[in-house]
Amino acid sequence: MDTESFRKHAHELVDWMADYFENIEDYPVLPKVKPGDIIKQIPKHAPVEAEDFNQIFKDFKEVIVPGMTHWESPNFMAYFPANKSKASVLGEMLMSTMGAQCMIWLTSPAAAELEEQVMNWMRDMIGLPLSFTGVIQDTASTATLCAILTAREKYSNFQVNEQGFTDQKFTVYCSEQIHSSIDKAVKISGIGLANLRKIDVDESFAMKADELHQQIIKDIEGGYKPICVISAIGTTSTTAIDPIKEITAICSKYNVWHHVDAAYAGTALVCPELRWISEGANGADSFVFNPHKWMFTNFDCTAYFVKDPNALVNTFAIMPAYLKTNVDEEVKNYRDWGIPLGRRFRALKLWFVIREMGIKGIQEKIRKHVALGKWLAEQVNTHEHFELLAPVPLNTVCFRYIKGKESDLDAINKKIMDTINESGKLFFTQTNLNDKYVLRLSFGNTNLEAYHVENAWKLIQETAEQISPEMSH
Numbered sequence: 119m120d121t122e123s124f125r126k127h128a129h130e131l132v133d134w135m136a137d138y139f140e141n142i143e144d145y146p147v148l149p150k151v152k153p154g155d156i157i158k159q160i161p162k163h164a165p166v167e168a169e170d171f172n173q174i175f176k177d178f179k180e181v182i183v184p185g186m187t188h189w190e191s192p193n194f195m196a197y198f199p200a201n202k203s204k205a206s207v208l209g210e211m212l213m214s215t216m217g218a219q220c221m222i223w224l225t226s227p228a229a230a231e232l233e234e235q236v237m238n239w240m241r242d243m244i245g246l247p248l249s250f251t252g253v254i255q256d257t258a259s260t261a262t263l264c265a266i267l268t269a270r271e272k273y274s275n276f277q278v279n280e281q282g283f284t285d286q287k288f289t290v291y292c293s294e295q296i297h298s299s300i301d302k303a304v305k306i307s308g309i310g311l312a313n314l315r316k317i318d319v320d321e322s323f324a325m326k327a328d329e330l331h332q333q334i335i336k337d338i339e340g341g342y343k344p345i346c347v348i349s350a351i352g353t354t355s356t357t358a359i360d361p362i363k364e365i366t367a368i369c370s371k372y373n374v375w376h377h378v379d380a381a382y383a384g385t386a387l388v389c390p391e392l393r394w395i396s397e398g399a400n401g402a403d404s405f406v407f408n409p410h411k412w413m414f415t416n417f418d419c420t421a422y423f424v425k426d427p428n429a430l431v432n433t434f435a436i437m438p439a440y441l442k443t444n445v446d447e448e449v450k451n452y453r454d455w456g457i458p459l460g461r462r463f464r465a466l467k468l469w470f471v472i473r474e475m476g477i478k479g480i481q482e483k484i485r486k487h488v489a490l491g492k493w494l495a496e497q498v499n500t501h502e503h504f505e506l507l508a509p510v511p512l513n514t515v516c517f518r519y520i521k522g523k524e525s526d527l528d529a530i531n532k533k534i535m536d537t538i539n540e541s542g543k544l545f546f547t548q549t550n551l552n553d554k555y556v557l558r559l560s561f562g563n564t565n566l567e568a569y570h571v572e573n574a575w576k577l578i579q580e581t582a583e584q585i586s587p588e589m590s591h
Contacts, residue, residue, distance in 0.1 A: 119171065127171050134179075138190075139204065142565075145188045146542025156185040187545070192563045192570040196547040198354070198382045198514075199562045202416035205474035209467030210416055220461040223449035233465035234450055236472070240421050243477060244387035244407070247400050250423040253430075253455040254464045258381035259299035261406040261422035262348065264430065264456055266290060266303045268404070269346040269375035271433040272426075279433065283308055287342045291315045291333065293325035293360060295353040297379065313342070322509050323356050323551070325349060327364035334372055346375040349402075351395050352383025355549040355558070356508035356516050359383075363398025376402040382562075383512055384421075385412035386488065389481050395511060412487075412562045413480060415471045419464045422456075430455055487513040487562050490571045494559065497575055503582065507556045514560040516549060519582045528555035533585050534578065544574050 119127070159181045189200045220229040237252030255261040270278055274286055288309050292300050294316045304314045315337070317330045334344045347369050349360040362378060369376035378399050384407020386392040399405055405423045409415040424430050435454040453459050472480075491513030498504045503521040510516075518531050531548070532555055538544050549558045557578070561571055 123171070127175070130175065134175075135207065142188060142191050143193065145183075145191065147188050147191045147193050147545040148539055148542055149185050149187060150540075150542065151185050156181065190563070190565075191545075192561075192566045193544045193574065194563060195559045195561045195574060196545045198411045198560055200410060200417045201412060201414050201562065201564050203414040203471055203475065203564050205470040206414060206416045206467045209470035213463045213466045216463065218463045220463050221453040221459050222451040226463065227449075229463045229465060230450060230452060232469055233452065236465045236469050237421065237423075239472060240409075240468075241423060243472075243480075244384060245390070245393050245396070246405060246423055249400075249425055250405065251425075251427045252421055252423045253452055254468070255406075255420040255422045255456055256418045256458075256462075256464075258297075258379065258406050258408050258420050259302065260457060261404075261420050262297075262299055262377060262379060263303040263306060264422065264434075265348075265375065265377035265404045265406075265424075266307050266309070266346050268424070268430050268433045269377075270307055270309065272375065272429045273343060273345045276432055278308070287313070288345045289313045289315055289337045289342045290346045290348070291317060291330055291344065291374075292348040293317050293319050293323075293350065293353070293358075295319050295323050295325075295355055295358055296348060296350055297354050297381070300348050300379075309345075319358070323353060323358035325360040325365065327361045327368065330365065331368050334368065334374070338372070344372060344374045346377060348377045348379055351378060351380035351399070352386075352512065352514075354382075355551065357383055357510075357512050357514040357560075358508070359395045359511055361398075362396060362402070366398040366401040369403075370401060375404070378402045378405045380405065380407040381420075382408065382411045385409065385480075386484055386512055388413075388477065389484050389488075392484075392488070392512075409468055409471070412484070413471065414475065414483070414564050415468050419468055427455070483564070483566075486568075487566060490561065490566070490568060491515060493568075494571055494575060501579075504579075507551050507554065513562055514558065516551060516556045516558050518554060518556050519586070521582070521586050530582075530586060531555050531557055534581050537585065538577060538581050544577055546574075 188194060190202060218226040218229055220226045223230040233254055241250050241252055270288060290304050290309055290313065301311060304311055315333050317325050317333060320326055337344055347365055349362055349365045351359055366376055383395060387396055403425050406420060408420050410417040410419040431454045434456060452461055491510050494515045495506055495510040498506045498517045503519060504517055505520050506517050508516040518527060519534060520527060522530055535546065535548055535557055546559045549556050559574065
């Protein structure tokens with residue numbers, strides 16, 4: 119493709135992108151496709167000859183788009199959002215155009231120094247102390263793995279990296295409600311699932327600090343070495359808030375690495391009145407949250423902060439001769455701050471978002487979303503045929519329909535969700551709390567307005583009333 123063709127097609131694509139932003143609510147949130155519907159429309163073999171770009175773009179619109187789940191729809195209320203903003207998309211376009219490989223300072227000096235300063239901005243925006251230093255990772259799963267690996271190396275005096283496991287008996291701790299990425303990280307790190315302690319939760323689904331304390335004492339007495347506790351500010355199922363302050367004190371007493379997983383809810387800390395959820399995090403060893411979830415920055419972009427960057431770098435640093443430069447002692451080479459050598463210029467889109475929206479603009483959207491969470495919780499609480507199943511500190515609401523026999527309620531609630539999701543008008547998911555099938559709405563879309571949540575609640579009520587008599591026969 120020559121430059122003029124690129125210019126022409128790029129304008130066409132941008133026009134389509136702008137229309138997509140404008141008309142996103144015209145698309146069904148979930149596509150009406152069955153497994154195999156898309157692949158059978160794609161040739162089995164790659165083309166030998168070059169194809170016309172007009173045809174490629176046509177196939178994108180006719181084959182790919184109808185098979186997509188539209189995460190950017192304000193009616194997407196499943197999982198946590200994978201948000202974006204127009205400024206973020208423009209930053210991503212420039213990043214892709216430059217194609218920078220940001221493994222060390224020398225390969226892209228502006229990328230390294232922008233990342234350093236933007237992470238300082240982020241640290242200050244969410245109220246972390248100056249003792250934290252930040253780096254951008256791809257996902258919170260990777261950041262948490264980095265935390266566990268760093269703890270492993272710190273408490274083995276960096277010997278597992280050199281010698282492998284010998285006679286270490288390490289243990290890691292989290293609540294029953296923690297994200298599945300912790301299980302994966304413990305497996306990858308070589309510590310093993312048998313040495314992951316899942317601590318019971320209280321009625322609000324937060325970790326019981328006293329049970330954590332007792333388990334650590336028990337393990338020490340049993341000859342184990344506790345090395346890491348992962349606490350959560352906003353668990354995936356319910357956005358439960360673990361008692362960070364108490365957990366920090368326990369970790370400090372027993373010299374255990376404390377990693378705070380605030381993947382989704384961390385963005386709320388931009389609002390000072392919501393920082394109660396992170397009380398005690400100042401004393402943690404590492405902290406992670408995802409701007410690509412609730413800070414309007416497109417996937418992928420994870421902010422990872424550490425108190426001891428030397429421990430992090432000593433865990434991951436590799437220095438082959440071909441990567442040495444004359445300025446290594448003066449700069450941050452971020453390839454040593456995580457798992458991959460190659461790194462994307464993620465700081466650029468984050469810089470665009472923060473500048474284009476401003477801290478006040480981000481705060482305004484977060485406050486709106488949290489207010490809508492409180493509104494929906496109140497609607498559920500005051501409805502005779504629905505019940506709230508978990509506290510709502512932010513904007514994830516867990517509830518169920520309760521008209522009918524208890525033995526039928528799981529099936530009724532599943533039918534409500536399936537019926538609505540299949541309609542394409544709304545997409546939400548379920549979770550399981552205290553062995554009950556629970557409907558879960560999480561709304562944090564960039565363009566969410568009150569009427570989107572009001573319409574969702576109305577649709578759920580209407581569908582429930584239609585389904586309940588059918589399921590009762």
